[in-house]
Amino acid sequence: MARKSLVGVVADELLDRIISGEFPPGSSVPGELELSARHDVSRMTVREAMKTLEAQRILSVERGRGTFVNPLNRWSSLEAVLRAASEGQNGPAAAVQLIELRRMLETGACELAAQRITDDELDGLRNCVADMRKAHQANNVASFVAADLAFHDQILHASENVFVAVLFEPLHRVLEKGRTETSKVPDIQEHAIGHHQNIFEALAARDPRQARNAMDAHMQQTLDDLRSYVLEA
Amino acid sequence: MARKSLVGVVADELLDRIISGEFPPGSSVPGELELSARHDVSRMTVREAMKTLEAQRILSVERGRGTFVNPLNRWSSLEAVLRAASEGQNGPAAAVQLIELRRMLETGACELAAQRITDDELDGLRNCVADMRKAHQANNVASFVAADLAFHDQILHASENVFVAVLFEPLHRVLEKGRTETSKVPDIQEHAIGHHQNIFEALAARDPRQARNAMDAHMQQTLDDLRSYVLEA
DNA sequence: ATTTGTCAGATGTCAGACATCTTGCGTCTG
DNA sequence: CAGACGCAAGATGTCTGACATCTGACAAAT
Numbered sequence: 001m002a003r004k005s006l007v008g009v010v011a012d013e014l015l016d017r018i019i020s021g022e023f024p025p026g027s028s029v030p031g032e033l034e035l036s037a038r039h040d041v042s043r044m045t046v047r048e049a050m051k052t053l054e055a056q057r058i059l060s061v062e063r064g065r066g067t068f069v070n071p072l073n074r075w076s077s078l079e080a081v082l083r084a085a086s087e088g089q090n091g092p093a094a095a096v097q098l099i100e101l102r103r104m105l106e107t108g109a110c111e112l113a114a115q116r117i118t119d120d121e122l123d124g125l126r127n128c129v130a131d132m133r134k135a136h137q138a139n140n141v142a143s144f145v146a147a148d149l150a151f152h153d154q155i156l157h158a159s160e161n162v163f164v165a166v167l168f169e170p171l172h173r174v175l176e177k178g179r180t181e182t183s184k185v186p187d188i189q190e191h192a193i194g195h196h197q198n199i200f201e202a203l204a205a206r207d208p209r210q211a212r213n214a215m216d217a218h219m220q221q222t223l224d225d226l227r228s229y230v231l232e233a
Numbered sequence: 234m235a236r237k238s239l240v241g242v243v244a245d246e247l248l249d250r251i252i253s254g255e256f257p258p259g260s261s262v263p264g265e266l267e268l269s270a271r272h273d274v275s276r277m278t279v280r281e282a283m284k285t286l287e288a289q290r291i292l293s294v295e296r297g298r299g300t301f302v303n304p305l306n307r308w309s310s311l312e313a314v315l316r317a318a319s320e321g322q323n324g325p326a327a328a329v330q331l332i333e334l335r336r337m338l339e340t341g342a343c344e345l346a347a348q349r350i351t352d353d354e355l356d357g358l359r360n361c362v363a364d365m366r367k368a369h370q371a372n373n374v375a376s377f378v379a380a381d382l383a384f385h386d387q388i389l390h391a392s393e394n395v396f397v398a399v400l401f402e403p404l405h406r407v408l409e410k411g412r413t414e415t416s417k418v419p420d421i422q423e424h425a426i427g428h429h430q431n432i433f434e435a436l437a438a439r440d441p442r443q444a445r446n447a448m449d450a451h452m453q454q455t456l457d458d459l460r461s462y463v464l465e466a
Numbered sequence: 467a468t469t470t471g472t473c474a475g476a477t478g479t480c481a482g483a484c485a486t487c488t489t490g491c492g493t494c495t496g
Numbered sequence: 497c498a499g500a501c502g503c504a505a506g507a508t509g510t511c512t513g514a515c516a517t518c519t520g521a522c523a524a525a526t
Contacts (some may be wrong), residue, residue: 003477005296005477005478006479007284007479009476029360029473031506031507031508032507032508033506038303038468041480042479042480043480043481044478044480044481045478045480046478046480047281047508047509048281048284048478048479050279050286051240051281051284051285051288051503052284052287052288053288055285055286055288056288056289057287059311060426061508062487062488062507062508063238063487063507063508064486064487064488064489064506064507064508064509065487065489065506065507066488066506066507066508067507067508070276071401072395073395073398073399073402074308074402075399075403076309076311076399076403077308077309077328078396078399078400081395082396082400084320085395085396086470087280088308094395095395096334096496097393097394097395098396100341100345100396100397101341101394101396101397101400103341104337104338104341105337105340106396107337108333108336108340108341108480109337110332112333115423119411127234139525142482160330161307161333161334162306162314162318162327162330162331163311163318163330163331163333163334164317164330164333164334164337165306166305166309166314167311167400168309169306169307170309215372222504238508238509239509239510240509240510251468264475264476264477265476266475267478274509274510274511275510275512276511276512277509277511277512278467278509278510278511278512280477280478281510282507294477295476295477295478295518295519295520296478296518296519297475297476297477297478297517297519297520298476298515298518298519298520299475299476299519300476300477300478301467430501458493
């Protein structure tokens with residue numbers, strides 16, 4: 001499944017070589033002709049692969065001079081930075097930093113949502129929590145995770161901030177797997193239900209500070225869960 | 234200066250047409266041949282322009298079917314989303330949302346930095362505040378803004394979180410102009426110096442909560458400044 | 467009615483060519 | 497000898513035309 005196009009393959013391999021340190025930031029990557037020979041593709045294919053990396057600000061192309069690797073803090077692709085940061089022994093550290101980032105965005109969005117949430121959205125949240133309870137009693141992990149994600153999505157939407165949603169989207173994909181893992185434990189499910197209930201009540205009261213604190217507690221517990229899993233693995 | 238390449242022009246124009254609503258999310262954009270005729274460029278140029286938009290998850294290309302516009306919340310380019318959100322009457326609202334986002338990231342980073350900042354980095358912050366004072370007395374707006382930005386950059390770096398830095402970088406560029414405007418007012422400069430001094434002291438005390446509150450107050454003031462400017466304009 | 471063949475249209479890839487920009491090196495001049 | 501000039505090598509930018517492959521729909525055969 002998902003046979004990748006050649007340009008995708010070339011882009012991935014080149015990014016791998018960059019991340020592995022073969023082409024450190026500031027240095028130049030091989031010319032288009034050399035790369036097309038190495039990967040046995042045409043120059044156009046190499047160019048299109050380069051364009052995708054350039055669009056993510058991983059490469060800077062300078063006409064007549066060559067193509068250069070940007071410093072990591074200029075990259076605009078969370079996924080690429082994640083791949084780079086997860087190299088070697090930094091995997092766990094990167095995971096923790098991701099949770100930290102998620103915590104900033106979710107607590108902030110929750111605080112905003114408390115001031116802007118509509119009654120309809122509150123109803124939606126109430127249903128999400130109810131679904132989580134049902135799924136918990138029915139021992140249905142998939143439904144539980146779905147309701148969990150829907151809850152957070154609803155809050156994100158209620159924050160009425162497009163940019164937060166945009167920044168959060170890539171995180172969503174990355175964190176999805178880990179979430180399904182931790183949610184398998186019944187105890188963690190119960191804790192999560194309690195936290196979500198608290199968040200809901202704070203939002204229903206339209207109290208920004210309380211909403212923020214409730215979400216913060218939830219994030220803190222998620223971080224603790226992750227630490228436990230990383231330690232035991 | 235900065236004569237853009239053809240593919241940049243084509244990509245910009247196509248993005249403009251998307252943002253203007255000519256191609257709403259879910260719909261398809263014209264085929265490569267049609268676009269190459271419209272813009273009077275070759276098909277390869279159109280393809281490379283498409284590739285840049287695809288890399289930013291603005292477009293989804295499906296072989297044999299066509300190229301489709303993704304919903305706005307899937308876009309991974311803050312700048313593109315900003316352009317889309319600023320259309321029509323939404324300019325001020327988008328600006329406020331940007332500040333809200335910045336607030337989340339900066340307060341979060343500041344809280345983290347309080348736990349991790351080194352003595353050297355504290356010295357750097359002290360120097361930044363001193364530079365702001367000097368620039369204020371010398372009435373040098375450019376130096377003032379530079380020291381201001383350096384201060385925030387230092388905190389971002391001290392947070393030791395790569396992802397926050399990555400997400401913040403595009404914000405940096407967007408907010409730079411507005412910052413130079415508000416910093417022209419002497420009163421605002423004085424307020425800013427006070428806030429930065431408070432932030433520095435909280436970080437020096439390595440007190441996360443206090444650091445967060447200090448940065449939050451600073452962000453709140455920035456938001457108020459912006460509102461005043463938007464109202465009077 | 468279901469299957470199969472075919473075709474139009476879209477994207478994917480290739481090859482070769484020419485244009486333009488940057489840089490360094492050699493040469494010509496003062 | 498120093499500086500200006502010019503030229504060629506190497507890199508990216510663009511164009512042209514062609515062929516390959518995938519998708520979806522319609523028509524023909526079973």
